[in-house]
Each structure stands twice: as structure tokens, then as C-alpha cells.
Amino acid sequence: MFSHNRRKLLQASGALVATGALSATTPAQAAAPRVVVIGGGFAGATVAKYVRMWNPAIQVSLVEPNPGHVSCILSNLVMTGAVGMSTITLRYDNLRSKYGVNIVADRAVSIDPVSRVVLTANGSRLPYDKLVLAPGIDFDSIPGLDSAVLPHAWQAGPQTLALKAQLDSVPAGGTFVMSIPKAPYRCPPGPYERACLLADSLLRRRRAGRVIVLDANSDVVAEPHTFHTAFQTTYAGVIDYRPNSEVLSVDWAGKKVVTNWESVPFDAANIIPPQRAGKLVAAAGLLGSDPATRWAPVNPLSYESRVVPNVHVIGDSQGTGQPKSGHMANAQAKVCADALVRYFAGEQPDPAPMTSSACYSPITATTASWLTVVFGYDAASGLMKPVANTLAEAPAPTAGHYKDMFGWAKNLFADSFS
Amino acid sequence: MKTYRKTLTGALALALLGAASAYAAPPAGRLLAAQCAQCHGTNGQAVSGMEKLAGESEREIYNELIEMKAKLKPDEIMHRQAAGYTDAQIRLIARYYASLGKTGSTGSRGSSSTSRKSRDD
Numbered sequence: 001m002f003s004h005n006r007r008k009l010l011q012a013s014g015a016l017v018a019t020g021a022l023s024a025t026t027p028a029q030a031a032a033p034r035v036v037v038i039g040g041g042f043a044g045a046t047v048a049k050y051v052r053m054w055n056p057a058i059q060v061s062l063v064e065p066n067p068g069h070v071s072c073i074l075s076n077l078v079m080t081g082a083v084g085m086s087t088i089t090l091r092y093d094n095l096r097s098k099y100g101v102n103i104v105a106d107r108a109v110s111i112d113p114v115s116r117v118v119l120t121a122n123g124s125r126l127p128y129d130k131l132v133l134a135p136g137i138d139f140d141s142i143p144g145l146d147s148a149v150l151p152h153a154w155q156a157g158p159q160t161l162a163l164k165a166q167l168d169s170v171p172a173g174g175t176f177v178m179s180i181p182k183a184p185y186r187c188p189p190g191p192y193e194r195a196c197l198l199a200d201s202l203l204r205r206r207r208a209g210r211v212i213v214l215d216a217n218s219d220v221v222a223e224p225h226t227f228h229t230a231f232q233t234t235y236a237g238v239i240d241y242r243p244n245s246e247v248l249s250v251d252w253a254g255k256k257v258v259t260n261w262e263s264v265p266f267d268a269a270n271i272i273p274p275q276r277a278g279k280l281v282a283a284a285g286l287l288g289s290d291p292a293t294r295w296a297p298v299n300p301l302s303y304e305s306r307v308v309p310n311v312h313v314i315g316d317s318q319g320t321g322q323p324k325s326g327h328m329a330n331a332q333a334k335v336c337a338d339a340l341v342r343y344f345a346g347e348q349p350d351p352a353p354m355t356s357s358a359c360y361s362p363i364t365a366t367t368a369s370w371l372t373v374v375f376g377y378d379a380a381s382g383l384m385k386p387v388a389n390t391l392a393e394a395p396a397p398t399a400g401h402y403k404d405m406f407g408w409a410k411n412l413f414a415d416s417f418s
Numbered sequence: 419m420k421t422y423r424k425t426l427t428g429a430l431a432l433a434l435l436g437a438a439s440a441y442a443a444p445p446a447g448r449l450l451a452a453q454c455a456q457c458h459g460t461n462g463q464a465v466s467g468m469e470k471l472a473g474e475s476e477r478e479i480y481n482e483l484i485e486m487k488a489k490l491k492p493d494e495i496m497h498r499q500a501a502g503y504t505d506a507q508i509r510l511i512a513r514y515y516a517s518l519g520k521t522g523s524t525g526s527r528g529s530s531s532t533s534r535k536s537r538d539d
């Protein structure tokens with residue numbers, strides 16, 4: 001079988017040997033390099049689409065167990081009831097029908113980087129020339145916390161609905177406790193946005209409740225002006241913000257969260273644990289030998305792993321220090337797609353890639369703020385760095401930004417998934 | 419490892435000679451321009467609420483971005499985006515979108531993005 005020949009070819013270190021092996025195969029076979037993508041979130045869907053769009057001679061398989069991706073973006077609005085699950089559920093049909101991506105409805109369980117094969121839960125073996133890992137995030141465990149009971153809702157889907165149920169269960173005058181892990185975590189402004197919407201919901205439902213925000217960080221991580229104003233003014237008396245508060249354990253039966261300072265009773269809660277790269281990243285050895293490494297070290301010109309060749313990591317799992325957002329995951333996916341297209345053309349990656357991030361955060365039921373930044377490659381350090389004058393938050397939340405949020409999300413969803 | 423990868427690239431490229439045209443280097447500006455697509459749509463074909471870029475003239479796009487960069491209005495997210503790019507990069511982006519024409523066709527399946535409707539429509 002050709003795949004066998006190709007694997008041999010790819011293991012061969014001499015061009016002569018390699019060309020020899022190849023000449024035994026037909027040109028049609030030789031002309032179909034294989035890219036396997038693991039994870040169909042913003043990063044994985046985008047890279048699969050763009051590789052096919054930019055060079056349909058490359059075969060792309062996308063491994064993802066779910067029939068569609070449920071977006072975290074706008075998911076806090078599902079919690080409040082402002083939008084339904086259908087708005088944030090993104091299917092893979094267009095990737096298949098419009099771009100010819102081979103959708104493999106399965107979970108990747110291991111990678112053999114020497115033979116270049118991905119093994120799946122159903123026992124499939126998927127050979128690759130280039131592998132792209134985009135499995136999102138994984139969570140640290142917290143003693144006493146069962147996220148099936150007390151949702152993090154930091155991956156959307158059933159967790160989002162469980163969080164909505166928590167909010168709906170708050171009794172009049174009750175206390176909702178939410179916690180924020182140490183940065184870096186997925187979506188820097190996300191937890192503060194959620195705190196605002198929890199408070200707004202309690203106010204609108206006339207529950208006269210409180211939202212206690214336990215932040216493991218020493219201050220608001222993103223959009224400090226927006227969120228300090230919201231906490232101190234818009235939601236004065238409702239949001240009780242407590243910095244430097246790290247959740248050490250949860251007492252579910254006694255309904256208490258224990259931090260490094262105190263024990264905080266709750267009626268309903270949302271504990272967001274500390275985060276790291278998706279499980280498969282560690283399992284594949286992509287974090288290297290230092291157990292403190294949480295995110296995959298990669299070369300930002302191509303997102304190829306610094307540890308295992310021919311494996312690329314994009315989106316929240318990678319560790320370039322760029323913010324973990326869906327917008328950014330999409331941006332990195334394009335840099336990676338371009339590098340893969342060039343690689344199969346015998347070219348080096350673009351030497352000066354750019355990426356950017358944008359997040360719209362609802363602050364009330366009718367207003368939103370935004371946060372943005374542009375990153376450029378810095379050749380001297382080999383790092384992606386924020387470009388001067390591009391990191392900014394909206395001066396104030398407005399109804400106009402709230403409207404723009406939906407236009408932005410629709411376009412981002414379409415650019416990634418259809 | 420570097421040499422190994424180079425050799426490999428060379429070998430693959432050689433092997434792919436038959437289909438050489440399918441593996442040409444990407445057109446200038448395409449990757450930069452793709453960074454606008456999160457908001458302005460794949461190949462500049464926005465699906466809703468945002469300006470379409472495909473087929474606008476090079477001068478139009480270039481001048482607009484250069485002006486945004488110079489003004490930096492605090493309430494305009496797009497001005498911050500414009501500030502991220504050098505004049506030369508903006509030139510490449512503008513030229514690329516102008517080259518697409520109104521239908522925004524590019525690459526092999528470019529026409530695929532023209533009739534797209536968002537699922538929420």
C-alpha cells in the first residue's frame with residue numbers, strides 16, 4: 001500500500017533513497033500528502049478548511065468525536081437565556097461538502113510520531129505526513145470538586161446548560177460564588193464577563209442576590225477599566241470581588257468553597273479550575289520533560305512543536321503566550337495552514353506572520369465592551385509580540401458594541417466552520 | 419533535525435514535480451489578508467454586519483487603513499487593528515483584496531464562499 005511506502009519515504013534521511021522509493025509509486029499517489037487534524041474547535045476547523053481551500057491537492061482529515069462544535073463564544077448569553085444553544089452550535093457539514101475535508105467522527109487516543117500514525121478510540125489508524133493538534137484545554141483537579149455537578153462551563157455544551165441551571169436555582173437573596181483560575185487560562189476577559197451577566201440576571205429577576213467572585217489573580221486580568229467600573233458602579237452591592245483568592249477545595253455537601261483565606265458558603269456556584277493544554281498534548285510528549293510546562297512549546301512561524309517534528313499545535317493548547325481566544329485560534333490556524341501549504345511546495349514558512357485577537361464581552365443585557373490586540377513575529381527573539389498601540393479595550397460598554405458582537409461572531413463562526 | 423527536514427521537503431517537492439503547479443508558493447499578501455477574514459469574511463465575503471473587502475479598489479482599502487492608523491479613535495476597534503500593520507503590509511493586503519474581484523474567488527474552491535448564508539439567517 002502506498003501509505004507504507006510513504007511512511008518509509010518520510011523516515012528515509014537521504015533524498016536519493018527517498019526519490020528512489022517514490023518513483024515506485026504512481027504520480028497520483030505521490031501528489032496526495034496527508035494532513036490529519038485532531039480537534040474541530042476554532043483552531044482545528046479553520047486549519048482544515050484553509051489547507052483545503054488553499055491547496056485541494058492536500059488530503060485533510062479532521063478527527064472530532066462530536067457531530068458539531070459548541071462555541072464558548074456567546075455561551076454566557078445562553079446562560080442568561082438571551083440566545084439558544086442553536087446559535088452557538090456549529091456543524092462540520094460545510095467543511096465536508098464545500099472544502100472536501102474528511103470528517104472522522106472519532107476521538108484520537110494516541111500518536112506514534114515515528115511511524116506517523118494517529119490511533120483512534122474506534123481502532124482506526126490514520127497515517128499522516130503532517131499532524132495538527134488542536135484539542136483545546138484540560139483542567140486541573142480540585143479536591144471535592146466534581147465538574148459534572150458543579151459546572152465550569154469553560155467548555156460549552158452540556159456544561160453551559162448545567163451552569164444555566166445553577167443560575168436559575170439561586171433563591172431570593174441567595175449567593176452565587178464563582179472562581180477564576182490563575183492566568184493564563186482560556187479567554188482572559190471571559191470570567192469577568194460572566195460575573196457581570198450573573199449579576200445582571202439576578203438583578204433583572206429581582207432576586208436581590210449576591211455574586212462573590214474569587215479571583216486567584218491579584219487583579220482583573222483583562223479590560224481592567226471596563227470591569228472595575230462594572231464591579232464598582234454598575235453592579236455595586238451585587239458583585240463582591242475578592243482578588244488573590246485561590247480555590248483549594250470544594251465542600252459540595254456543606255455548600256462551601258475553601259480558599260487560601262476563608263471558607264465561602266454558596267447557594268449556587270461556578271468553579272473554573274486552572275487550565276493546561278488538551279490531554280493528548282501531554283500524552284504525546286509535546287510538553288517536553290519539565291512537568292511545570294502547561295502549554296505546548298511551538299515555533300510561531302509554523303506552529304510546529306519544538307519537541308516532536310511534523311506535529312503542529314494551534315489554538316488554546318499552544319504556548320506562544322498569545323491570548324487564548326477563538327479569534328486568535330483562527331488566526332494561528334491560518335499561519336499554520338499557510339506553512340503547511342508552503343511545506344508541501346518545498347518552501348519555508350512566511351518569515352513575518354501576523355495574528356490578532358478580538359473579544360466582545362456583554363456587560364449588561366444590552367451593552368458590550370471589546371478587547372483587541374495585534375501580534376507580530378519578532379525575528380530577534382523568535383517570539384510573537386504585541387504590536388505597539390494595538391492592545392486596547394473599549395472606553396465604555398455600549399449598545400452599538402453589543403450589536404457589533406453578533407456581526408463579529410457570525411463572521412468568525414463562518415470563517416472557521418463554513 | 420533541521421537538515422533532515424530540509425532534505426525531506428526537497429524529496430517531497432521532487433516527488434511532486436508532476437503536480438508542480440498545484441504546489442506553487444502562495445500569492446503575496448494572502449496570509450496577511452486572511453487575518454481580516456475573522457470579521458470581514460473568508461476571501462473578503464462578510465456574511466453579515468461587516469464590510470465586504472473583496473473587489474474594493476487597492477487605493478480605497480489602502481487609504482482607509484492608513485487613515486485609521488493615523489487617527490486611532492479610542493472607540494474604534496478597527497483603528498487598533500490597522501495600527502498593527504506596516505504601510506507595506508497594508509499595501510499587500512489592499513492589493514490582494516482588490517485582486518479577488520467582487521466574488522472573492524481565490525485558491526481552488528474560491529467560488530464556494532460566494533453564496534454562503536449564515537445558519538442564523
Ligand SMILES: Cc1cc2nc3c(=O)[nH]c(=O)nc-3n(C[C@H](O)[C@H](O)[C@H](O)COP(=O)(O)OP(=O)(O)OC[C@H]3O[C@@H](n4cnc5c(N)ncnc54)[C@H](O)[C@@H]3O)c2cc1C
Binds near residue numbers: 066075136
Ligand atoms: C465563556 C467564554 C467566552 C469566550 N468568549 C470569547 C470571545 O468573545 N472571543 C474569542 O475569541 N474567544 C472567546 N472564548 C475563547 C474561545 O472559546 C477559545 O479560545 C477557543 O474555543 C479555542 O479554540 P481551540 O480550537 O483551541 O479549542 P476548542 O474550541 O476547545 O476545541 C477543541 C476541540 O477538540 C476536540 N478534542 C479534544 N480532544 C480530542 C481528541 N482526543 N480527539 C478528537 N477531538 C478532540 C474537542 O471536542 C473540541 O471540539 C471564550 C471562552 C469562554 C469559556
